[in-house]
Amino acid sequence: MQRIGVFVCHCGTNIAGTVNVEAVSDALRKEPGVVFSTNYQYMCSQAGQDIIKNAIAEYKLTGIVVCSCSPRMHEATFRKTAASAGINPYMVEIANIREQCSWVHKDTLTGTEKAIILGRAAIAKVNLNAPLTPGQTPVTKRALVIGGGIAGIQTALDIADAGFPVDIVEKKPTIGGKMAQLDKTFPTLDCAACILTPKMVDVAQNEKIRIFSYSEVTEVHGFVGNFDVTIKKKARYVREDICTGCGACTEKCPQKKIPNEFNLGMDTRRAIYIPFAQAVPKVATIDPDHCNMLKNGKCGVCSKVCTAGAIDYNAKDEFLTEKYGAIVVATGFNPIPMDKFDEFAYSQSKDVITSLEFERLMNAAGPTGGKLLRPSDGEHPHTLVFVQCVGSRCEACAEKGKEYCSKICCMYTAKHAMLTRDKYPDTEVYVFYIDVRTPGKNFDEFYRRAVEEYGVHYIKGMVGKVSPEGNKLKVQASDLIENRQIHIDADLVVLAAAIEPDKSARPLATMLTASMDTNDFFTEAHPKLRPVESPTAGVFLSGACQGPKDIPETVAQAGAAASKVIGLLCKDQLTGNPCVAHPDEMMCSGCSNCEKVCPYGAITYVDKEFRMPDRTTKVRRVAQVNEAVCQGCGCCTVACMSGAMDLKGFKNEQIFAEVDAICR
Amino acid sequence: MTNTKRMKEDILRMSGVNPRKCMKCGKCSGTCPNYDEMEYHPHQFVSMVEEGRLEPLLASKSLYTCLSCMACIERCPRGVEPAKLIEAVRLLKERQKDGNHLTANDIPARIDDDMPQQAIVTAFRKYTK
Ligand SMILES: Cc1cc2nc3c(=O)[nH]c(=O)nc-3n(C[C@H](O)[C@H](O)[C@H](O)COP(=O)(O)OP(=O)(O)OC[C@H]3O[C@@H](n4cnc5c(N)ncnc54)[C@H](O)[C@@H]3O)c2cc1C
Ligand code: SF4
Ligand code: SF4
Ligand code: SF4
Ligand code: SF4
Ligand code: SF4
Numbered sequence: 184m185q186r187i188g189v190f191v192c193h194c195g196t197n198i199a200g201t202v203n204v205e206a207v208s209d210a211l212r213k214e215p216g217v218v219f220s221t222n223y224q225y226m227c228s229q230a231g232q233d234i235i236k237n238a239i240a241e242y243k244l245t246g247i248v249v250c251s252c253s254p255r256m257h258e259a260t261f262r263k264t265a266a267s268a269g270i271n272p273y274m275v276e277i278a279n280i281r282e283q284c285s286w287v288h289k290d291t292l293t294g295t296e297k298a299i300i301l302g303r304a305a306i307a308k309v310n311l312n313a314p315l316t317p318g319q320t321p322v323t324k325r326a327l328v329i330g331g332g333i334a335g336i337q338t339a340l341d342i343a344d345a346g347f348p349v350d351i352v353e354k355k356p357t358i359g360g361k362m363a364q365l366d367k368t369f370p371t372l373d374c375a376a377c378i379l380t381p382k383m384v385d386v387a388q389n390e391k392i393r394i395f396s397y398s399e400v401t402e403v404h405g406f407v408g409n410f411d412v413t414i415k416k417k418a419r420y421v422r423e424d425i426c427t428g429c430g431a432c433t434e435k436c437p438q439k440k441i442p443n444e445f446n447l448g449m450d451t452r453r454a455i456y457i458p459f460a461q462a463v464p465k466v467a468t469i470d471p472d473h474c475n476m477l478k479n480g481k482c483g484v485c486s487k488v489c490t491a492g493a494i495d496y497n498a499k500d501e502f503l504t505e506k507y508g509a510i511v512v513a514t515g516f517n518p519i520p521m522d523k524f525d526e527f528a529y530s531q532s533k534d535v536i537t538s539l540e541f542e543r544l545m546n547a548a549g550p551t552g553g554k555l556l557r558p559s560d561g562e563h564p565h566t567l568v569f570v571q572c573v574g575s576r577c578e579a580c581a582e583k584g585k586e587y588c589s590k591i592c593c594m595y596t597a598k599h600a601m602l603t604r605d606k607y608p609d610t611e612v613y614v615f616y617i618d619v620r621t622p623g624k625n626f627d628e629f630y631r632r633a634v635e636e637y638g639v640h641y642i643k644g645m646v647g648k649v650s651p652e653g654n655k656l657k658v659q660a661s662d663l664i665e666n667r668q669i670h671i672d673a674d675l676v677v678l679a680a681a682i683e684p685d686k687s688a689r690p691l692a693t694m695l696t697a698s699m700d701t702n703d704f705f706t707e708a709h710p711k712l713r714p715v716e717s718p719t720a721g722v723f724l725s726g727a728c729q730g731p732k733d734i735p736e737t738v739a740q741a742g743a744a745a746s747k748v749i750g751l752l753c754k755d756q757l758t759g760n761p762c763v764a765h766p767d768e769m770m771c772s773g774c775s776n777c778e779k780v781c782p783y784g785a786i787t788y789v790d791k792e793f794r795m796p797d798r799t800t801k802v803r804r805v806a807q808v809n810e811a812v813c814q815g816c817g818c819c820t821v822a823c824m825s826g827a828m829d830l831k832g833f834k835n836e837q838i839f840a841e842v843d844a845i846c847r
Numbered sequence: 848m849t850n851t852k853r854m855k856e857d858i859l860r861m862s863g864v865n866p867r868k869c870m871k872c873g874k875c876s877g878t879c880p881n882y883d884e885m886e887y888h889p890h891q892f893v894s895m896v897e898e899g900r901l902e903p904l905l906a907s908k909s910l911y912t913c914l915s916c917m918a919c920i921e922r923c924p925r926g927v928e929p930a931k932l933i934e935a936v937r938l939l940k941e942r943q944k945d946g947n948h949l950t951a952n953d954i955p956a957r958i959d960d961d962m963p964q965q966a967i968v969t970a971f972r973k974y975t976k
């Protein structure tokens with residue numbers, strides 16, 4: 184028989200406001216096994232914990248029931264308290280009388296009744312608890328970063344700096360992400376390449392970092408500290424170890440008319456290409472959809488001009504499996520497609536562009552060499568209209584837009600407007616806004632400069648319609664401050680398109696068993712207190728894959744994610760969860776049902792010799808659980824027809840005892 | 848319940864519109880093809896109904912200059928449907944005592960050869976109880 188102590192918490196008025204705590208501790212004192220019962224204002228405080236410790240010593244308690252908040256909040260706290268007073272931490276049970284009781288009931292009578300019932304169930308369970316000891320598993324001291332944008336780059340550099348090896352898997356031929364496509368960056372207007380490319384070079388030169396570019400993660404197994412990850416290295420038909428990046432092939436390739444994705448299709452590239460001059464790794468890649476040689480065996484020019492002999496038309500996709508202790512997701516974002524927003528005529532006119540296209544038009548390495556020219560006729564535009572919130576904050580257009588604010592576009596639009604006026608004082612620049620959102624250090628000042636110093640016309644209102652007429656774009660919009668509708672003949676219209684997570688994020692989340700919100704942004708373990716961890720142990724989040732972010736925020740989060748990874752990789756052993764599955768071999772029929780349902784592959788079978796009641800021996804096939812791999816999900820216990828599989832700490836008999844106690 | 852409050856509830860019930868969803872972006876008014884003919888513009892209808900300022904709306908010729916083209920409904924990012932609200936205010940007006948603006952006797956004088964039959968039907972729908 185256990186000697187159980189019951190501790191009822193007031194949680195200030197959180198619980199005591201709707202639950203008569205005195206009545207609860209009195210009622211629970213009469214339950215079987217209970218030798219001590221009390222209540223206190225804040226059980227989790229030092230004084231509260233001391234009450235538990237003293238009671239353990241004084242009443243020789245063997246089990247503890249704390250009636251308090253959710254076990255997610257303080258189960259660990261009370262387990263530690265118990266352990267420090269000499270009892271096994273798994274002899275502690277929490278009855279959640281806050282989230283599941285006082286917070287949902289208004290009336291003290293029902294609240295109190297329910298609190299007593301919940302306490303009774305916890306007591307019934309503790310009566311059947313047994314001490315448990317968690318196992319230890321070793322940690323693979325290597326991290327994987329998925330996505331090589333500024334988020335992935337910074338995370339990898341910080342982890343490597345602490346001395347741990349890191350691999351970056353980037354699906355494009357080069358790392359750099361969206362930041363490599365930007366011209367200048369708010370709020371300081373330093374050039375994106377000048378601050379990004381040195382970091383890319385650092386990554387390339389860091390001995391601790393390996394880059395798998397043009398690669399994807401295809402399979403993830405294992406658990407925190409011990410992930411097995413399969414990486415697919417797509418065939419690039421150029422040997423990375425030999426190619427010098429001289430670019431001779433990219434000048435001679437006869438396939439010239441392929442839209443260049445780096446410049447968002449505003450110019451062309453060859454079938455063999457290096458995305459941009461500072462690409463890392465700086466090696467060529469053949470685009471198999473457009474190469475004559477790969478399509479019909481007729482060409483081979485690049486192989487002839489390549490003095491290094493790097494071209495390999497027979498290359499195949501390669502798969503490799505690596506072990507990691509931690510995984511960081513840094514898959515970033517993309518602007519949403521604009522073709523469904525008919526009112527802005529994006530698909531009708533080349534002179535209606537997105538903000539990312541505008542970045543390329545302003546960039547010295549872009550399709551126009553940094554001259555702002557209209558894509559349709561190469562003329563210098565005089566009147567520019569910027570439209571904010573295109574597809575953002577759009578509740579009614581779920582099939583094409585997003586309900587959330589994309590966060591970065593107010594600031595980059597101010598940047599674009601300012602840079603335009605700075606470089607071309609002969610222009611008139613209009614920005615249509617619903618709100619100008621500039622919370623951030625020096626952000627509002629930046630926006631005000633666009634208005635006050637650069638004379639950008641900020642107009643409160645939305646553009647209703649853009650119609651191409653001749654070589655002009657007729658813009659019809661409302662000006663809410665002046666209560667008028669205005670019409671502008673524009674030369675260029677720039678749409679601040681909403682941003683969304685990369686499309687590959689959803690399947691990746693499934694592989695990682697990491698959760699996402701309805702917009703496909705990765706969810707953090709706690710929105711305030713654990714913002715860089717996913718709820719899945721060992722999986723961390725960095726950058727815009729977790730929510731819209733600018734570069735300073737991305738870099739801050741990247742560093743935070745790295746420090747969490749370093750904290751994990753510093754450990755030699757991880758303490759596991761002792762609540763794992765355990766088969767009763769005498770009852771197991773070897774049916775394989777449990778193996779089929781286990782999501783973690785923790786179950787195998789062995790042939791074992793058993794002594795039978797009649798003293799003969801018999802060899803039987805029985806299930807075995809790898810306790811290091813089992814996550815305690817309990818699937819197998821439900822699938823087991825013979826009732827042989829049980830979960831330590833959550834045995835069937837414990838659960839039935841709880842149900843009985845509730846129904847009593 | 849005050850008269851205004853009751854009228855507002857009627858308008859919201861008839862239209863099915865929730866003006867609180869409006870984020871005051873002005874896209875409806877940026878879209879409206881008959882903006883210049885309207886004294887109060889679609890975004891103002893939304894905000895004035897929400898604030899209970901119904902009298903100016905009920906007295907305004909905007910009730911009749913709205914083309915019911917539904918462009919504002921199509922473009923509103925928040926699904927507010929301003930045209931339905933305008934229609935409801937207009938119906939409220941018509942249903943008041945002496946709300947008829949057109950009788951069958953007025954028709955012959957107004958007919959001209961170019962006018963499509965449909966226009967007469969529409970006018971009846973718009974200007975009478
Ligand atoms: C027009 C525009 C202007 C901007 N201007 C500024 C500015 O002036 N100042 C500022 O601070 N911020 C600016 N930003 C925001 C800035 O671009 C982002 O904050 C930053 O790029 C986020 O970095 P990231 O690494 O999280 O994402 P990304 O840059 O998107 O990088 C993600 C990387 O992951 C890779 N990837 C995706 N999925 C996978 C996968 N499944 N497997 C492997 N790799 C994958 C992608 O190919 C990409 O390389 C601007 C954004 C836009 C659109
Ligand atoms: S083989 Fe392919 S990539 Fe090489 S030059 Fe010919 S078309 Fe271009
Ligand atoms: S950041 Fe500004 S432009 Fe972008 S969605 Fe939010 S309010 Fe609109
Ligand atoms: S509880 Fe059972 S199904 Fe779940 S991980 Fe452990 S062995 Fe697999
Ligand atoms: S329905 Fe009326 S208010 Fe709406 S856009 Fe058409 S004319 Fe304007
Ligand atoms: S378009 Fe919709 S959200 Fe915007 S002002 Fe009009 S009614 Fe309000």
